Amino acid sequence: MIKNAFYAQSGGVTAVINASACGVIETARKYPQQIGEMYAGHNGIIGALTEDLIDTSQESDQTIAALRNTPGGAFGSCRYKLKGLTENKAEYEHLIEVFKAHNIGYFFYNGGGDSQDTAYKVSQVGDQLGYPIICIGIPKTIDNDLAVTDNCPGFGSVAKYVALSTQEAALDVASMALTSTKVFILEVMGRHAGWIAAAGGLGKKNPKDSPHIILFPEIPFQPEQFFKKIDDCVKNCGYCMIVASEGVRNDKGEFLSATSKHDSFGHVQLGGLAPVIANMVQEKLGYKYHWAVADYLQRSARHIASQTDVEQAYEVGKAAVEFAIKGENAIMPTIVRTSNNPYRWEIGKTPLKNVANIEKKFPLTFITPDGFGITEKARTYLLPLIYGEDYPPYKDGLPDYAQLKRIFVPKKLNKLFIVSV
Amino acid sequence: MIKNAFYAQSGGVTAVINASACGVIETARKYPQQIGEMYAGHNGIIGALTEDLIDTSQESDQTIAALRNTPGGAFGSCRYKLKGLTENKAEYEHLIEVFKAHNIGYFFYNGGGDSQDTAYKVSQVGDQLGYPIICIGIPKTIDNDLAVTDNCPGFGSVAKYVALSTQEAALDVASMALTSTKVFILEVMGRHAGWIAAAGGLGKKNPKDSPHIILFPEIPFQPEQFFKKIDDCVKNCGYCMIVASEGVRNDKGEFLSATSKHDSFGHVQLGGLAPVIANMVQEKLGYKYHWAVADYLQRSARHIASQTDVEQAYEVGKAAVEFAIKGENAIMPTIVRTSNNPYRWEIGKTPLKNVANIEKKFPLTFITPDGFGITEKARTYLLPLIYGEDYPPYKDGLPDYAQLKRIFVPKKLNKLFIVSV
Incomplete structure (x- = not known):
């Protein structure tokens, strides 16, 4: 049968x-x-x-x-x-x-x-x-953290969205920096691993190109080096573009982001790192900032x-x-x-x-020695995943997205099974 | 000559x-x-x-x-x-x-x-x-607020980005709502006028479609009606999708957003409304939320x-x-x-x-009587502006964006003119 x-x-x-x-x-x-x-x-x-x-x-x-x-x-x-x-x-x-x-x-x-x-x-x-x-x-x-497979479907599209949004926002910030925003922070997903944040670096070809700083969950947040790098970028490039993973932690292993709610799997629910960092930049350096949190936009960007x-x-x-x-x-x-x-x-x-x-870990060999960028090895791995439109x-x-009729199969069991969600 | x-x-x-x-x-x-x-x-x-x-x-x-x-x-x-x-x-x-x-x-x-x-x-x-x-x-x-001209170059592309991002994020939220996020807030630009927020409504064809709520700067924030509407949406549609203009104010005319810095024109610099609203939703209704702030991504989205x-x-x-x-x-x-x-x-x-x-005002005839949606008149005006890719x-x-050589014309005046920026 x-x-x-x-x-x-x-x-x-x-x-x-x-x-x-x-x-x-x-x-x-x-x-x-x-x-x-x-x-x-x-x-x-x-x-x-x-x-x-x-x-x-x-x-x-x-x-x-x-x-x-x-x-x-x-x-x-x-x-x-x-x-x-x-x-x-x-x-x-x-x-x-x-x-x-x-x-x-x-x-x-x-x-x-x-x-x-x-x-x-x-x-x-x-x-x-x-x-x-x-x-x-x-x-x-989108987290690209499944074992064995070279990469995970869903990741490449988020990577493309983040790489491209970083590039586009950088053109905006660069053109206004003299009289307006000097520091821009794009917060991206990636609770435990830097795969998505790393993708933000794919548009960078030269040292002065955006993004100037990537913050990875794998690298404990180093405030002094971070502020120094921002200040150097603003002075040398006119602006500083930062891609920050939502999962950035301090040296005690605590998330830097403001909220720490839990989702139904018991994972910590993050969000709101960008404004936290923006406030730090404002207090420490006084530069005008803007920030964006892409959140679900990044993982639904089928366009x-x-x-x-x-x-x-x-x-x-x-x-x-x-x-x-x-x-x-x-x-x-x-x-x-x-x-x-x-x-x-x-x-x-x-x-x-x-x-x-x-969980497949993000390789530390993908991160530059200063902790703020991606290596050629990372680029070689990541770039093909965003190829093509x-x-x-x-x-x-x-x-014009699909609209299903969603016709349900008649139930055969005369039984109420309660799933607590 | x-x-x-x-x-x-x-x-x-x-x-x-x-x-x-x-x-x-x-x-x-x-x-x-x-x-x-x-x-x-x-x-x-x-x-x-x-x-x-x-x-x-x-x-x-x-x-x-x-x-x-x-x-x-x-x-x-x-x-x-x-x-x-x-x-x-x-x-x-x-x-x-x-x-x-x-x-x-x-x-x-x-x-x-x-x-x-x-x-x-x-x-x-x-x-x-x-x-x-x-x-x-x-x-x-992008503010679409120039007089005389029917619309302003720059606005249509932001409108398209916001309409489409709203639609995409809604598909994401709707598919997860049973066990995850039930309320999603997308914060968009529009300091004084609801043009951009209104564009978020262009994907809505039926009453149950996203977005369920648009918050306009023109309508003083009505907490009771707002929370009731969210609760109704979650109960009837499973989730609630909100597009919020950064310029939303309370009934005293004060911006709801957290920060209130000023830009170099003396305009108030906004940003961070979405987390403020998300916190209110959490406290009042307890629903799981997510939020995004598109910020410069929306106005640089040439793609x-x-x-x-x-x-x-x-x-x-x-x-x-x-x-x-x-x-x-x-x-x-x-x-x-x-x-x-x-x-x-x-x-x-x-x-x-x-x-x-x-400044061309956003017409109040573009807003539905409940203050949370756009009228057919708004749709008729806005829709053609997002036509075509x-x-x-x-x-x-x-x-592959243009890269200019930026060769400067030799200076002819032997004069230093200081512009304070």
């Missing part, structure tokens, strides 16, 4: 996670003898638990194709991590019950390290609970997505389905770089256990 | 002010019998006072053409307003001395209301000091400039030169809307005295 498939988006969404969804659904449609219906979880794994399954077969080929161009998570995503089997067996039993009820034999889970852990657990408990299910993880995270990123996001989705059909299980497609110049890559694979909950179609001046 | 020309950029720069520069220079190059050299002031009018003149004839046709695609102010801009003739006669006398020394007979000044006032004053004092000079203002301001805006910016530059050659004086080219649907426009003109220091060329994943 042909099995149906379940696909879900997990964790923070990106400009290209829907391109992976597009790759999954378009590919599954090519194999009707192997995969029956493709159901998408509404709000990620929660949709499986609450039996809220979106029937993707109700969406036209045109709409599915348009997913490739659409940011956000078209089926809804969630920050919700399945606990271990011993801690919460009922949750897994219910999940398997839903899969049984809807004849689901494939589980495609599109997310970061936490999500690959979930996919790994599902692959284990399926066997343990007597309902074997093929589990394939699909990599996604300027990296073509490389879009292609890779699509291909890992496509490969996930192809691997599943070939009988592979408990793996994640990876991106393998085969050449830097010209940049070439291909799809590989790795067991989920190799990526579940493992992949513009969405426009209508009346705005991107 | 053929006279040379002086061109300068003034005030806050935009994504398209260089497109106007391109229009000025390319057009002047077509009339070598009427206009000799085209000199650009380094850092605006200050460059004229300090005799720092960039010789645009040293730049290739290709570089000048690339200005059309380049944000920021390629020759440097300034916030520096000439005082009245009676207050600072020496400054005008010196200006005229520089013009005489370099045989400058045309004065093209590219800026907002303050700059049109400067152009107007120069047109008057030239006569009074016995050195008649043709003065043409070229409109530019997603409005095609309409780029064309208009170019055409007002071109028209300025054509008017000058025809002997027009003390005028500013304007944009005249001749049809809404299809959108059609043409170039008109108005005496500088009609635009000098006059005009992508810059890319190289290695980043825009």
Whole structure:
């Protein structure tokens, strides 16, 4: 009997996670003898638990194709991590019950390290609970911190946005600096790793070019060197452009940013580092400043997505389905770089256990000795990831993003399962 | 004897002010019998006072053409307003001395209301000091607050950026809202008028669409209605998307934002409204929030400039030169809307005295009765201004922006003129 498939988006969404969804659904449609219906979880794994399954077969080929161009998570995503089997067996039993009820034999889970852990657990408990299910993880995270894969879909587009915004804002600041703003701070994402902040340096070709300072989470904040460097830049270049990761910490390991709330995974929720630094600059040096916090704008900026990123996001989705059909299980497609110049890559694979909950660190060899810039090694790695533009179609001046009908599969279980969110 | 020309950029720069520069220079190059050299002031009018003149004839046709695609102010801009003739006669006398020394007979000044006032004053004092000079203002301001002209070059591109960023971030927030951020605040520019904030509403087609709330400087902040509306949105739509102008004030007329520094024109410098509002939301409603402050990113975002805006910016530059050659004086080219649907426009003109220091107000008929949205009238006016995309060329994943040689004209006056900035 042909099995149906379940696909879900997990964790923070990106400009290209829907391109992976597009790759999954378009590919599954090519194999009707192997995969029956493709159901998408509404709000990620929660949709499986609450039996809220979106029937993707109700969406036209045109709409599915348009997913490739659409940011956000078209089926809804969630920050919700399945606990271990011993801690919460009922949750897994219910999940398997839903899969049984809807004849689901494939589980495609599109997310970061936490999500690959979930996919790994599902692959284990399926066997343990007597309902074997093929589990394939699909990599996604702007944080670029998944292990094994050369890079993560979602990162390249944020990198491009940050590199380009830094360059554009610098042209603005440079042209006004004589009588106006002399110090500009762009706060970017990257809670624990400097991948995104590093991308801000890609537009720099000469020592006097912007950005003059990058603040990495990996380098404890050095106030004296920082203020001296700003002052030198203003005196020598007329202005100072700073890209700061939200995750910058002082030498005690405390976040410099003002707020320290927690998200539902217990991670510290950051934001508001730029005004903190701006105030310090004002007090210490007295220079006129401006600051920007890109926040979600950077990870939803599909309008300027990296073509490389879009292609890779699509291909890992496509490969996930192809691997599943070939009988592979408990793996994640990876991106393998085969050449830097010209940049070439291909799809590989790795067991989920190799990526579940493992965080790839930002290499310290990517940071210049003064702690404020990126090395050639970093540039060689990062630059190809922002290659190419992949513009969405426009209508009346705005991107014409996919709009799904979101028709739900009739529920089969007469059961209320409460997920506390 | 053929006279040379002086061109300068003034005030806050935009994504398209260089497109106007391109229009000025390319057009002047077509009339070598009427206009000799085209000199650009380094850092605006200050460059004229300090005799720092960039010789645009040293730049290739290709570089000048690339200005059309380049944000920021390629020759440097300034916030520096000439005082009245009676207050600072020496400054005008010196200006005229520089013009005489370099045989400058045309004065093209590219800026907002303050700059049109400067152009107007120069047109008057030239006569009074016995050195008649043709003065043409070229409109530019993201604030869209110049009188007479239907709209201002620079505004349409910010409007497009804000409309599109609102739409993209909303897709992100909507897909995560169940377990993550429920309230998102995007702070945009617009010190005194709601033009830019209003543009945030252009992606909204249905009542439940984002943005759910726009905060205008024209509407005193109404905390009770605001929090009720947020709560209703979260309950009915799952999330609440807010576009807030930096210029929002309370019912005493005080800015809500944290800082209240002053720029060199004595205007209050804003920034940081979004975190203030986010904190209020957190305290009052307890919803998880995120916020972004676009700041200079919005006005330098040439990568997603409005095609309409780029064309208009170019055409007002071109028209300025054509008017000058025809002997027009003390005028500013304007944009005249001749049809809404299809959108059609043409170039008109108005005496500088009609635009000098006059601020066009944002019409209250553009705001819905509840004070939180835009009307159809607003949409009809705003939408055509974001029509079309005009992508810059890319190289290695980043825009290939113009790089000028900036060769200075040898100084002829043996005089040090100190401009206090």
